[in-house]
Amino acid sequence: MLTRLVARMDHEAQTAFNLADGMAMADSQPFDVVFLDVRLPDGNGLDVLSEIRRSPSNPEVIIMTGQGDPDGAELAIKNGAWDYIEKPASIDKMRLPLIRALEFRSERATTKVPRMLKSGGIVGSSPPMQASLNVLAQAASSDANVLITGETGTGKELFARGIHLNSSRAEKSFVVVDCAALPETLVESLLFGHEKGSFTGADKRQRGLIEQANGGTLFLDEIGELPLSMQRSFLRVIQERRFRPVGADHEKQSDFRLICATNRDLEAMIQEGRFREDLFFRLRAFLLELPPLREHLEDLPELVSHHLAKLCERYDIKVKTWSPDLLDTLSAHHWPGNVRELLNVLDRSIAAAGQEPILFPYHLPTYLRVQVARASVGKNARPEPNADAPLGPRTLGTLKMARESALDKAEKSYLEELMHNTGGDIKLACRISDLSRGRLYAVMKKHGVRRPK
Amino acid sequence: MSIVCFLPAGIPELDFLRQELGNAIAGRAVEYCQDLPQLLGRLRQPRPQVSLALLAAPDRAVLEGLLAERTAFAYLPVVLLMGDGGEAALAQAHLLAPRVLVDLGRDPGAIKDVICKILSRLRGFSPRTIYN
Numbered sequence: 001m002l003t004r005l006v007a008r009m010d011h012e013a014q015t016a017f018n019l020a021d022g023m024a025m026a027d028s029q030p031f032d033v034v035f036l037d038v039r040l041p042d043g044n045g046l047d048v049l050s051e052i053r054r055s056p057s058n059p060e061v062i063i064m065t066g067q068g069d070p071d072g073a074e075l076a077i078k079n080g081a082w083d084y085i086e087k088p089a090s091i092d093k094m095r096l097p098l099i100r101a102l103e104f105r106s107e108r109a110t111t112k113v114p115r116m117l118k119s120g121g122i123v124g125s126s127p128p129m130q131a132s133l134n135v136l137a138q139a140a141s142s143d144a145n146v147l148i149t150g151e152t153g154t155g156k157e158l159f160a161r162g163i164h165l166n167s168s169r170a171e172k173s174f175v176v177v178d179c180a181a182l183p184e185t186l187v188e189s190l191l192f193g194h195e196k197g198s199f200t201g202a203d204k205r206q207r208g209l210i211e212q213a214n215g216g217t218l219f220l221d222e223i224g225e226l227p228l229s230m231q232r233s234f235l236r237v238i239q240e241r242r243f244r245p246v247g248a249d250h251e252k253q254s255d256f257r258l259i260c261a262t263n264r265d266l267e268a269m270i271q272e273g274r275f276r277e278d279l280f281f282r283l284r285a286f287l288l289e290l291p292p293l294r295e296h297l298e299d300l301p302e303l304v305s306h307h308l309a310k311l312c313e314r315y316d317i318k319v320k321t322w323s324p325d326l327l328d329t330l331s332a333h334h335w336p337g338n339v340r341e342l343l344n345v346l347d348r349s350i351a352a353a354g355q356e357p358i359l360f361p362y363h364l365p366t367y368l369r370v371q372v373a374r375a376s377v378g379k380n381a382r383p384e385p386n387a388d389a390p391l392g393p394r395t396l397g398t399l400k401m402a403r404e405s406a407l408d409k410a411e412k413s414y415l416e417e418l419m420h421n422t423g424g425d426i427k428l429a430c431r432i433s434d435l436s437r438g439r440l441y442a443v444m445k446k447h448g449v450r451r452p453k
Numbered sequence: 454m455s456i457v458c459f460l461p462a463g464i465p466e467l468d469f470l471r472q473e474l475g476n477a478i479a480g481r482a483v484e485y486c487q488d489l490p491q492l493l494g495r496l497r498q499p500r501p502q503v504s505l506a507l508l509a510a511p512d513r514a515v516l517e518g519l520l521a522e523r524t525a526f527a528y529l530p531v532v533l534l535m536g537d538g539g540e541a542a543l544a545q546a547h548l549l550a551p552r553v554l555v556d557l558g559r560d561p562g563a564i565k566d567v568i569c570k571i572l573s574r575l576r577g578f579s580p581r582t583i584y585n
Binding site: 172176181183186190203204205207209212221310314315317343348350351 | 496498525538540543550555556566570571574
């Protein structure tokens with residue numbers, strides 16, 4: 001019925017009867033819209049929703065299910081589904097979201113985005129990077145709030161700056177607020193500013209960062225670290241674009257565009273009462289999820305070339321080249337610290353090479369070569385979950401790191417056992433674990449745990 | 454991990470800040486550069502092993518000097534202390550992409566807290582990028 005409906009609308013349709021075939025088709029051919037059934041012979045459609053969205057043509061996904069399932073609907077929408085319809089659905093119920101999705105695609109294709117994006121130092125032409133750049137272009141052509149997520153070192157600030165540079169606010173300031181760097185005692189007066197005499201040491205009026213961003217872009221990095229008390233104040237600021245400096249008797253207005261970034265799981269923080277849900281929904285008008293480097297290793301040659309040139313320029317030395325086996329070694333690494341770790345590795349390699357004009361694997365840091373060598377002989381060389389460790393000396397680490405690592409291991413082991421014991425029955429797993437369906441999927445995704453086939 | 458500081462002499466607030474940093478951070482981890490050429494020379498050493506730059510711009514001339522050499526601060530988090538709180542000066546200051554921009558007259562203890570928070574998070578040389 002669906003195929004006939006699509007044909008009558010002068011579009012082409014193809015059908016896959018299981019997840020594996022569907023994924024293969026999505027990877028190999030361009031599609032505008034995918035109707036995705038939840039119950040398929042080889043798994044749950046919701047499990048592959050994000051993957052389909054990331055396939056080369058970034059299709060819109062309309063979820064279809066045979067039963068009322070509010071949790072599934074929520075999960076589908078949160079993972080970027082275009083719409084969610086229940087079977088059996090009338091022709092009209094199926095046609096309307098399809099028409100809307102196609103209209104959206106058509107409008108987006110003709111939306112005037114900057115013909116030539118100012119890259120602002122963003123490097124990479126792989127499909128995951130292209131998908132991220134597409135979102136960047138869309139975000140740049142609007143004025144909506146943007147939430148950028150991604151592992152540490154994936155370039156969240158760079159993308160935020162890219163959105164600013166390609167927006168109508170590019171001529172004004174891009175104001176960075178590192179929420180994790182500000183002590184609670186300083187956050188309010190730095191963000192909102194203060195009047196002379198408003199506290200001891202306030203000997204002159206000071207413009208806050210919100211005021212400094214007037215006309216431009218305010219970038220709140222590590223938004224998950226913003227204290228709860230400030231989250232409430234800030235919610236009002238982003239709703240009304242008005243704020244009151246410390247010690248002032250009147251409010252001020254600031255016309256800024258807001259971009260936030262985090263590597264934290266804000267939804268988990270909401271459940272733990274550490275992040276406001278209303279603020280979260282305000283922030284994510286546009287959601288840009290940056291891929292980890294291990295998912296776009298094909299960009300390594302471009303990345304190495306670009307950053308090597310920049311580092312050599314910085315040190316005022318002749319630009320070095322590299323041997324092909326250097327890239328082989330880099331490609332075999334897991335990159336827990338992402339592009340930031342790559343910069344560090346190149347920096348160390350330049351120093352190790354000294355006057356030699358070509359970088360060889362021998363110049364790479366020992367930890368990386370050891371890890372790659374161990375992996376090549378089949379041993380488990382994956383780093384511990386505290387992925388930044390290679391960036392510093394290999395030490396025991398802090399208690400917090402050890403605690404987080406232990407917690408990660410325990411959670412993963414619990415989820416694997418849960419899936420094993422329930423045979424992948426999500427309803428039963430939710431009941432046993434006392435987690436909502438959405439939360440269960442989120443933690444399974446975090447730990448890479450899949451339902452048994 | 455070390456911090457490179459460019460805190461021009463003769464400004465009382467900066468003297469207090471030096472004392473605060475000296476008390477809070479092990480001596481060898483804080484390096485002071487007397488002038489811009491010394492600072493640039495330090496940052497352009499191969500593998501400079503610098504985690505953070507603490508820069509003070511008491512006036513527009515110093516700020517413009519820093520901006521002219523901003524490629525030296527690429528890949529490095531910067532905390533910038535501004536003497537001029539005027540709109541134009543602040544707009545220029547943001548071109549350096551400081552992680553934290555704060556008034557030079559701010560309580561040195563609070564600035565020290567900012568530095569300590571950033572250092573505790575870095576856990577090693579962790580370059581951040583700026584591409585202006």
